[in-house]
Amino acid sequence: MDLRIEGISKTYSNRVKALDDVTLTIPPGMYGLLGPNGAGKSTLMRILSTLLDPDAGSAFLGDIDILRQQLDLRRLLGYLPQEFGVYPRISAQETLEHFAILKGFANRRARKEAVEAMLQFVNLYAHRKKALATFSGGMRQRFGIAQALIGSPQLVIVDEPTAGLDPGERNRLYNLLSEIGENVIVILSTHIVQDVMELCPNMAILHQGKVLYAGSPADAIQALAGKIWQKSIGKTEITGYAQQFRIVSSKLIAGRPLIHVLSDDDPGEGFQSVDAGLEDVFFTQILGLSTAPAAQA
Numbered sequence: 001m002d003l004r005i006e007g008i009s010k011t012y013s014n015r016v017k018a019l020d021d022v023t024l025t026i027p028p029g030m031y032g033l034l035g036p037n038g039a040g041k042s043t044l045m046r047i048l049s050t051l052l053d054p055d056a057g058s059a060f061l062g063d064i065d066i067l068r069q070q071l072d073l074r075r076l077l078g079y080l081p082q083e084f085g086v087y088p089r090i091s092a093q094e095t096l097e098h099f100a101i102l103k104g105f106a107n108r109r110a111r112k113e114a115v116e117a118m119l120q121f122v123n124l125y126a127h128r129k130k131a132l133a134t135f136s137g138g139m140r141q142r143f144g145i146a147q148a149l150i151g152s153p154q155l156v157i158v159d160e161p162t163a164g165l166d167p168g169e170r171n172r173l174y175n176l177l178s179e180i181g182e183n184v185i186v187i188l189s190t191h192i193v194q195d196v197m198e199l200c201p202n203m204a205i206l207h208q209g210k211v212l213y214a215g216s217p218a219d220a221i222q223a224l225a226g227k228i229w230q231k232s233i234g235k236t237e238i239t240g241y242a243q244q245f246r247i248v249s250s251k252l253i254a255g256r257p258l259i260h261v262l263s264d265d266d267p268g269e270g271f272q273s274v275d276a277g278l279e280d281v282f283f284t285q286i287l288g289l290s291t292a293p294a295a296q297a
Contacts, residue, residue, distance in 0.1 A: 032202070
């Protein structure tokens with residue numbers, strides 16, 4: 001069962017065009033939706049979650065028309081937004097039972113078994129009697145995954161799930177998402193390149209509401225093979241290098257900018273060839289760079 005998104009567009013009342021003719025086909029498995037803040041990722045997630053109507057376009061999960069059969073879609077949907085509201089003084093088990101009722105678990109015994117199994121899955125069973133207000137950020141995110149998964153959804157959407165987590169909790173969440181993605185469609189919306197590289201065999205890059213790339217991270221990286229060069233330079237040299245070369249990224253290493261530039265040929269001047277990474281793909285796409293020769297200053 002694929003998710004097909006066809007020509008989705010959305011402009012808000014303040015005339016901000018959040019999505020511009022977005023078309024994607026998303027197969028089962030982990031799928032990364034990568035883009036900077038403000039790229040339109042959350043708008044697309046809200047449309048796919050039936051929380052927002054687009055101005056144009058269509059979306060189908062298998063044979064279900066997401067825009068016209070919203071109740072049918074919701075029965076198959078699990079959604080973890082960037083921020084989700086809970087009653088902080090109620091225990092994790094009670095809250096998850098409430099979500100289970102909303103997902104259609106009318107039988108009390110079946111509901112109890114499903115809730116306990118899900119708390120075991122996200123490693124929160126030992127904390128099931130604790131109020132959610134006492135949970136750490138990572139525990140809250142794992143609870144968010146639990147509420148998204150209750151009811152065995154076929155489409156799971158997680159929006160920026162690892163933001164603010166420490167490395168240990170981030171890895172635990174990685175493992176949970178990877179397990180989920182073996183059998184259903186899981187859309188991971190994020191601006192963190194590492195999340196997509198480590199989890200997703202397929203991805204799309206979204207920027208200013210447009211799809212810039214759709215395919216596998218490995219194919220995108222391979223397309224830049226032999227075209228990324230790096231050099232450590234002085235801080236005062238940045239402007240001159242930016243005029244002469246297509247700078248993909250710059251980061252300070254021991255107080256000196258380490259720049260990556262895009263070039264088909266050896267740029268000379270002490271540059272070294274390096275293996276391209278998904279971060280190079282990301283910045284190359286959103287900066288609109290090409291490998292054509294740069295104009296000389």
